[in-house]
Amino acid sequence: MMIKTEAQPTDLCAIEVYLPTTNSKDEEVAVVYEQIDDLMKLVKEKDNLSIISDFNASIGEENKGLWNGKFGLGKTNARGERLLDFCEQYEMIVTNTCFEMPKRRIYTWKSPTDGKMFQIDYILVKKKFMNQIKSSHSYPGYDIDSDHVLVIADYSSRFMKYKRTNQHRWFVKKLKEKQVAADMKELTDT
Incomplete structure (x- = not known):
């Protein structure tokens, strides 16, 4: 499921996914990732995207590059490697591995x-929006x-207000100055 909310200066997108369990075949997992790829095509580069999912994958405690923190749980499995590849492909961070917490605040399934x-279970965000978490x-x-x-x-999230500038008025006012008016006339005559 994907929800997209129009906002300024960037739209907010949330994708909710449930991946097949470890008892499922790898082909079933591949089909779900293909469906996620299709949704990702609907997300603009500037959109603020979050993916919330039961990935049924373990990425473990080790920091494996830019895409996860060092506060995970357990060991990385093959599906965890696939998830980290996905994060690298779309430049997304696994947020719930980035903050040091007691073990009882790390596990997501018993x-x-x-x-x-x-x-x-993980919450992913685009790397460029990680500072909002x-x-x-x-x-x-x-x-x-x-x-x-x-x-x-x-x-x-704090969205900046755009300030209107009155630069066009400034240039018009400058035209009232004799030297600027003469320079502009000279430019337009050539």
């Missing part, structure tokens, strides 16, 4: 069979009727 905790982490304790944990990001 296995119902053995109780192990994993980080598989003040915090991003999981929020255990909320009953959302799921084995997943709520994941949030605190945004702080």
Whole structure:
């Protein structure tokens, strides 16, 4: 699902995705990434984009370049590598790996069979908008009727007001000066 909100100076876009579980075939995952690629074609370069998703991928604790922080959980798996490749392709940051939090604020899914905790849900933003993210982490304790944990990001977006300039009036006023008027007349006569 994609929601696009018109705003100034840039539109806001949010994409919500659910990727197949680890029991699914890689071909099914590839199809979902193709669908995400199709949505990405609808997003303009200047749009402020967030992708919120259960990627069913683990990118781990290691910082693997510009696309994730060093505060993840666990080890990187093949689907995590695919997610990081996607982030590199579209210059997106995995926000909930960028802020140091206690482990209870990092995990996003608890296995119902053995109780192990994993980080598989992420919020991505375009790298150029990362400075608007003040915090991003999981929020255990909320009953959302799921084995997943709520994941949030605190945004702080300030859009600049455009100031109108009266430069055209300044030039008109200058034409009242004799020397400027003479120079302009000379330019137009040649």
